[in-house]
């Protein structure tokens with residue numbers, strides 16, 4: 001297991017998280033649109049104050065590698081994660097999500113993932129998520145227990 005640390009996201013993290021989420025390669029991988037700086041900062045200021053949203057920074061070797069966010073949408077409790085490109089391929093997301101689902105016991109937990117995002121799908125499977133709803137472009141995986 002790659003050694004990581006999770007802590008709450010703080011305001012000082014936001015400029016780095018912003019750069020990570022506008023990376024075109026990451027956007028293409030996740031098939032999730034990026035936000036411009038203004039809307040990004042507003043969105044994060046809002047969710048960081050919301051006690052129903054869990055925002056965790058992923059720390060690897062003392063650096064902010066990315067984040068995990070968990071929120072309720074309609075009836076689903078969802079989880080999502082995002083790493084800076086320089087941190088990909090080292091087992092960080094797998095370790096971070098495993099640690100997160102160990103800490104946060106809300107179940108079921110759902111994750112929406114683009115079908116072409118093989119790495120993300122693998123991260124979910126390694127953490128015990130299974131296929132819930134397979135769509136043409138995007139699927140929903142679920143962690144039940």
Ligand SMILES: CC(C)(COP(=O)(O)OP(=O)(O)OC[C@H]1O[C@@H](n2cnc3c(N)ncnc32)[C@H](O)[C@@H]1OP(=O)(O)O)[C@@H](O)C(=O)NCCC(=O)NCCS
Nearest residue numbers: 026030081082083088089090091092093094118119120122
């Ligand atoms: C998807 C993402 C979180 C993966 O993070 P990561 O730390 O590189 O993932 P890990 O190193 O833990 O690897 C997880 C698995 O995917 C595999 N993998 C990693 N990159 C891969 C790639 N480009 N293609 C195929 N498989 C890949 C790994 O081999 C590993 O599987 P294994 O343990 O069976 O060998 C990261 O690439 C990212 O943040 N991408 C942009 C945002 C995004 O897609 N977020 C998820 C939205 S649902």
